[in-house]
Amino acid sequence: MTETQRKVGFLVCLVTIVLALLDLQIVSAATVPIVRDLDPEHGIDKIPWLVSAYALTSAAMLPLYGKLCDVLGPKRVFTGAIATFLLGSALCGAARSMGELIVARALQGLGGGGLMSVTMVVIAHLKGPGEDTAQGGNLGGIVAGGGMAVGPWIGGLLADHANWRWIFYVNLPVGLAVLVAAAFALKLPEHPVRRPIDYAGAALAAAFSSALLLVTDWGGKRYPWSSPVVLGLALAALVALALFLWRQVRAPEPVLPLSLFTVRELRLGFAVQGILGSAMMCAIYYVLIYLQVARGVSSSSAGLYLVPMAVGLAASGTLTGPLGARGWSARTFTISGTATSALAFALLATTTGPDTSLWLIRGELLLAGAGFGQLVGQLILLVQGAAPRDQLGVATTGIRFFQTLGSALGTAVFGAVLARLYAAHGTGGDVSALARLTGAAHADGVRAFVDATRVVFWGGAALMAMASLLALRLPRTRPAAPRTPPQQETVPA
Incomplete structure (x- = not known):
């Protein structure tokens, strides 16, 4: 590839990641007009499926996307994922009922599962010598922070001043431009000898x-x-x-080879990424709940408190480039990022109360974002650098797969802990009933909820401290990646 093609390729990847991050956040701001338009009587009960359908199909596709990249080549899979995502987006915009919208959202998720993961495989093929930290760190931190900050805002803007259908239609011109640019600019390795999938x-x-x-x-x-x-x-x-x-042990071409876990960087990288997924959901979800339940902040205003975290993500992600050029390794960023995040959670657990300064909460979220920003891109680079070249796809999508599972498990476990501790104070366990209490009963309920929330934040601190210990076990100098012998078995194209 020429230098111009590589620059266009990086721009294509950047736009694709922004598209993926925006679509994760943008729908949440438009659920009310969607229900009002499609099913005002019973649509509210179907809102959870509007989110779950996309999450389920995108997570389910991650292991297969990685294997397809290694077998067919990343360009074909990249363009196929974008085309599927655009088809789903068009059908979402044209939906005439909640049922149609949920089915179209599931189809959109089939493509959406590849927007982030396959894009990172493409970036790995585009990078030249010495660009690992700069390109990956900047890309991961900036777009993650920007997507978190502007996603709900764009969704609300389109829903209020245009029509909720444009939340999905806006993907079409951007996605088509990405497809055209990818067709002309991306010159990536192809695999003429097919292997079984x-x-x-x-x-x-x-x-x-x-x-x-x-x-x-x-x-x-x-x-x-x-x-x-x-x-x-x-x-x-x-x-x-x-x-x-059982299948991965016996399959000739496993979709997630267990041999990857014999490489220390991959084994530890997958574990830290799973913990990171849990911790990020803890910071985002339960801080927002605290603001709404204990402090009376409206749901729309509570989302603005994520802006400091987004700024921290973007700033630290940007700084990983210059620091990487000065000799900081992925191991250094992983240790620093996990330790910074653990400190932020410890501060949240220590200072959070019924009357805590909201500016202090913003500062602690900024610190948490600074820690997360050092991890978002660097863990992917760590895994890609240690993976065998012919398993780059499954290694890259594997780390996204573990983050998705970690996010789901973290939300559920922390939620169960919060509910149990809140109920143990004799409140009955129904947090939503707190808004209906008055006087001393309300004050007691708020204190019980805050006490339970502190324990959740201590759990986040413990998780990130565990991640720091895992990061310390990473080798200081990475040995050469093991090479898999070439496959002799072929199947008809």
């Missing part, structure tokens, strides 16, 4: 992730944790996981 393993991974996400989404909310539905889903997840591991 483990579709059975991919299906088992999809079944496991879908069941697990439904357990974390429904447990304690739609159904009690001890209900037959939740217990049945948990059992299905365990069975699917056991069958998946």
Whole structure:
């Protein structure tokens, strides 16, 4: 590739990641006009599926996307994922009922699962010598922070001043421009000799992730944790996981080779990324709940408190480039990022109270973002640098897969802890009823909720401290990546 093609390729990847991040955030601001337009009587009950359908299909596709990149080449998979995402976006915009919108949202998720993960595979092929830290760190930190900050705002703006359908239609011109630019600029390795694809393993991974996400989404909310539905889903997840591991040992071309876990950087990188997913959800979700329940901040205003975290993410992500050029390694960033995040959670746990200064909360979120920003791009670079070249795709999508599972598990576990501790104060466990209390009963309820929230933040601090210990085990100098012998078996194209 020429230098101009490489620069256009990086721009294409940047726009694609922005598209992915915006779509994760943008819909949340438009749920009310969507329900009012499509199903004002019963649509409110279907809103959870509007979010879950996208999350389930995008997570389920991650392992398969990685394998397809290694077998077919990243360019074909990249363009296929974008085309699927655009088709789903068009159908979402044209939906005439909540049912149609949910199905279209699931189709959009099939493509959306590749927007972030496959794009990072493409970036790995575009990078030249010495560009690992600068390109990856800047890209990860800036777009993650920007997407978090402006996603809900853009969604609300379009819903209020245009029409909610433009939330989905706006993807079309941007996505088509990305497809055209990718067709002319991206000159990536192709694989003329086809290898078999483990579709059975991919299906088992999809079944496991879908069941697990439904357990974390429904447990304690739609159904009690001890209900037959939740217990049945948990059992299905365990069975699917056991069958998946069995399949990966025996498949000639496993979709997530267990040999990856024999490489220390990959093993530790996957673990830290899963913890990071849990901790980020803890910081975002439970700080917003605290602001709304304990401090009376409206839901729309509470979202603005994420701006400091977004600024911290973008700033620290940007600084990883210059610091990397001065000799900072991915190991150094991982240790620094996990330690900074642990400190931010400890401060939240120590200072959060019924009357804490909201500016102090903003400062602590800024510090948390500064820690997360050092990890978002660097963990991917760490894994990509240690993975065998012919398994670059499965290694890159694997780290996104573990982050998704970590986010789901973290939200569920922290939520269960918060509910149990709140109920232990004799409040009955229903946080939503707190707004209806008055006088001393309301003050007691707020103190009970704040005490429970502090424990959740201490849990986040403990998780990031554990991640710091894992980061310290990373080798100071990475050995050469193991090379997989060339495959002799071929299948017809």
